[in-house]
Amino acid sequence: MLSFVPGPHRQRLEIRDPHRITRCAAPGDEIRQSSFGSTVRKDETCGETKEMPHQFLSDTAIPPPGPILHGTGSGGGTSGFRRTKSVFSMSSVQSSVSDSSETSSSPLHLQPPTQIQEADRFQIQNVPHSFGRDVRAYTEDSPWAPVFDAGMRKVLEPHLRRARLDREHARQLTVHCLGQPVESSIGSSAHVPYTSLRYERRFLFDEQMYPLHLILAQTLNVQDLSQVHQVVNADLMKPLLCRDTRRAFHVAYDNFITSFCLPLLHEIAMIKNIVHSASHRVTYRYQAFPNISIVRPGDEATLPTCQTAQGKSIGCLYFHIPLTPSHGTNALYAESYPGKEDWHPLQAKSFGLGYLFDGARCLQFGLENTTKSSRVSLDFSVALYCESSVAKPNHCRHQNRAEDRHTVLCPPELLHDAYSRGGPGYYEEAVIDLSRPTATSSARHNAGTKRCTSMVQRKRGCRLMEPDGRMGAPFV
DSSP states (O other): OEEEEOOSSSOEEEEOOTTBOOOEEOTTEEEEEEETTEEEEEETTTTEEEEEOOOOOOSSOOOOSSOEEEOSSOOOOOOOOOOOOOOOOHHHHHHHHHOTTOGGGOGGGGSOHHHHHHHTTSOOBOSGGGHHHHHHHHHTTOOSOOOOOHHHHHHHHHHHHHHHHHHHHHHHHHHHHHTOOOOSOTTOOTTOSOGGGOSOEEEEOOTTTSOHHHHHHHHHTOSOGGGGGGOOOTTTTGGGGSHHHHHHHHHHHHHHIIIIIHHHHHHHHHHTTSSOSTTOEEEEEEESSOEEEEEOTTOOOEEEEOSGGGTOOTTOEEEEEESSOBOGGGSEEEOSSTTTOOOEEEOBSSTTEEEEEOTTTSOEEEOOOOSSSOEEEEEEEEEEEOHHHHHSOHHHHTSOHHHHHHHOSSOHHHHOOTTGGGOTTSEEEEEEETTSOOOEEEEESSTTSOEEETTEEETTTTOOOOOOGGGOTTOO
16 A cells, blocks of 8 residues: 655655555655665656665674683684674563564664664565565675674564564563562573573584584485585485484484583583582583584574573573584574674584573574575583472572572472473483592493593483484474
8 A cells, every 4th residue: 555644844655564664765766676685766856876785794804702612622613703782772672572563662763864764775574484585685695694784683673573572471481480570671680590601602622522523424324514405315314213323423412411511511600609619519401312403505594582482491501513614694693692682693614613602591593594505503401400409398498598599500490391391301411519539430431432420420321312302303
């Protein structure tokens, strides 16, 4: 429906469509499409024709902020990328959650008028399956990581609004089960366990000691995981369904968790004074089998979401391990802190670099892969708790708040989630007790391979759980 809206200086042509964001033009201007996604505007006042292309990521990149934690040995590095500070404040996030129908709460009103006019040149379809198409149209099929300027944020906003609502609903359910009042902002750390562990961190690990990429490639019978899209095989992941075939990869993954990830997380917890003494016995609950993500060239984008909206516990911390080079549009995009919305790719030049972040609350999404390579990555969650606090009755657990601050890592009310309620098999547990001797025991994790140290003890011994549909493909 077309209509002329009178204004104080000139008339404005407005396109009224409930599924599109309004794009306005002056009656004297001629607007046409010169190329895919770009616009040519002819201004009759000066007789000039101007083409307004999109902005791309510059070849000159700056490294992302944040510490890099070094593990045993040397691993791969990471390339730099440009990040733009979010224009979404905590108040704007909360206002959009409280009333998603009000467009006045959009943080784009805080942008300069020139950026607003640049963003208004694009029509964004507010439909669930248009996320990848909208981003691809704005970036003109560029394989590079996009610049999250005002125009790009307007493309994301219709889809982020729904993700914020889902996250807020999950947060209110979490606080409700604790019997506590709901804070007004997603950025609040109230009732969130071990907040100092939730800042995004990068770490390096020894790719020769933990050759997960090689073992998975051998299991799937492919030579290069980054070129897995060239393998014409609909049953590529089918070998993982066989217990004997996947055992080598399953053992390597569990060894990577127990001998590297859990000690790394425990070390950070001691530095942050969460584990305040060497005699503190901490239980780690981690996924028995990881989620294997394969993003081939041309694969559809994944909508913004967070893991609490998918049924995970708010006590979960998330590891993202790229097994192939991760860059541009084939990488996973996330925010560094809930509500900050400083979108950036979790990229890596080669295998040997991992990420630890608050995936339970931070929104994350994937773009439509316009690169020429596939991204294969492992994603899994870890939660920390103290068994003594879980066994303690509720009336005793809240008698000494100061003591609980140090002894309760993840409270029992938050420990269980939709995946643990589905029965055993999704989570495995291991205990770290630094009061025990650290000498190498004679028990072997796998015949002819690494030994198990007494610092990390699996509760089930060396027996591995059987994956099910909760692990995602190919077990669904």
